[in-house]
Amino acid sequence: MHYIKKEFEEAIKEIANQEELKQLKAKFLGKKGRLTELFKQMANLENEQKKEFGKNINKLKSYIEETIIAKQKEISEFIKKKSLEEEAIDITLPSRRKEFGAVHPITKTIMEIEDIFRSMGFDVEFGYEIEYDLYNFEMLNIPKEHPARDMQDTFYINDNVLLRTHTSPTQIRVMKEKKPPVMFISPGKVYRRDSDITHSPMFHQIEGLLIDKDIHFSDLKGVLSEFLRMFFGDVPVRFRPSYFPFTEPSAEVDIGCIICKGEGCRVCSHTGFLEVLGCGMVHPNVLRNVNYPEEYNGFAFGLGIERFAMLKYGIDNIKLFFENDTRFLKQFSF
């Protein structure tokens, strides 16, 4: 009997988890266990001896049971302690900073320009980036072989379909849909085969169109001068004669150079002025193409959003808008 106790004591020392303990329990206390063997041996003994032997086996049995229960407790406490240690949260560590996103500077600029024109009563309309040659050129008074087509290096999809080179085709789309008067701006992406530090093959424009009765060049001048002052602050504005096939007369608008305040610098090529948009009175051929009645006329304008954003925020490389470097973009989260 003594050797079984010893065997048990040796074995329990090696036990490391509940599963092993269960097996040990079966080995000693189970139906075919070591103690059952002992009870069987009892049958061969004399009565007196039997009593003594039985008492000893029961003592051993209690001892084994108690030791196993103690071991069980020890193991589960060890597991609990270990998991508490592993899951401990170090509250002395600094917390992670919450990062806030920022509106992209191009979107921000569009939103600012939209706000200004909405305050003057303009609607906002949208055109299509994949456009018909018919709307992008033909109906804007730019027939095939017209030299003005060379001004814009076009991505063609097929002979009749292209990536729009400007937002001007939205003029045609809206006028085909709506009776005059119309008064809207239209922001969006445009595409040209052009790429350097001031040109990107995809960039953004805002188109503007106002058609009503009795519209004069002075209306155009008033609206655009006011817009430029609202966007850039109190800067000089000048109108210069220019040429666009879809307007007559046409003009380009300059503002006093924001960088050198008109002194003359590299950015304004020492002229003291920066060109910021194209405009003009809508060409009668364009109004005829959309079947607008003779008594209606109006003005149109177009501007490059990247250029507006670069001037307003002092950005010197157009590529910064499209690289999605968060260190650059974060600066616009105000």
Ligand code: DAH
């Ligand atoms: N579509 C012209 C361009 O992309 C810009 C423009 C000039 C639009 C004069 C107009 C306009 O509506 O009247 O260069």
